[in-house]
Amino acid sequence: MVEEKEAQYYSKDFQWEELREEVERDPSLRHHLAPFPSSSPHPSDVDAWRRFHRRHSTGRFFKERRYLLKEFPELVYCDDFTNLLEVGCGNGSTVLPILRAKQNILVYACDCSEEVLEKAKEILATANAVSLEQRFHPFLLDFSVGGFPNWLFCASCQKNSLAKPLNFPSDFKENESTTLNDLSFLREDRCCIGGVDFITLIFTMSAVPLQKMSFVADNCFSVLKPGGLLLFRDYGLYDMTMLRFLPEQRVGCNVYMRSDGTLSYFFSLDIVRDLFLGAGFIELELEYCCVRSVNRRNGKKMQRVWVHGKFQKPS
């Protein structure tokens, strides 16, 4: 991941087509473009992520994503007591700047790794943000196999809100014997929090096998309030890190397995569009953006390609 302090230049008018032509003309990059022989599904790499977080338990990989508030200004100008769900929160890189910027935002955040959720709590507790405790609610979930918990938006409230009710089995175990998944914030007389106003999917969808992405997108749709926004940022097709993968790390079309077993998918705009429009969202923004930076250690220039998207649930 690019260290934020190193990032020099974000460009939205970046000519991705020029990069595509360059890549497609380069014989040394041909292995990235070859049709993939089999469409066999990749194994879910949730255990690989858990191992990753166990190995990096110092939280050294924590990079606060301050630029997100510039990219998604609605997070700054939203009403008080807005609910936000961060999907695949890791150690809180996305959540922290949001909590800092808005003293009255309530953040629900899930991840498949108990270790990283504990780490996120620790990082947030020492981060000098005001009254974090009441505003950060982490819960354990493998969102590639289970739906979001009913307490986010129960089926009956979904129906009453005129949203498309979805009936996915909820994988959330309310009796988990952990300090995570504490529901004491939910008032006794309430069945759920009534849905969320925002969902952030920041460098998370790329970790999910392609054939499970629409399940995740559908589930996101189901817990958003009508009119709510899904904010998306992830690796773009022909990103520098994609072009550096070795041929044997390519496990599907535009998907690679890192040496630690975690997956990384590189998105074209069409794939992102199909995914979220297929789930029922309206597209508000969708573009490639380019992040240019200089590696401070070796002075080398780096060019990263990310996809930036904003989708709305119809009201």
Ligand SMILES: C[S@@+](CC[C@H](N)C(=O)[O-])C[C@H]1O[C@@H](n2cnc3c(N)ncnc32)[C@H](O)[C@@H]1O
């Ligand atoms: C690249 S990190 C991004 C973290 C965070 N969104 C950020 O902005 O830094 C991807 C996160 O997704 C989590 N993850 C991957 N697959 C998951 C799954 N199926 N269910 C829950 N979490 C998952 C990983 O544990 C990891 O913390």
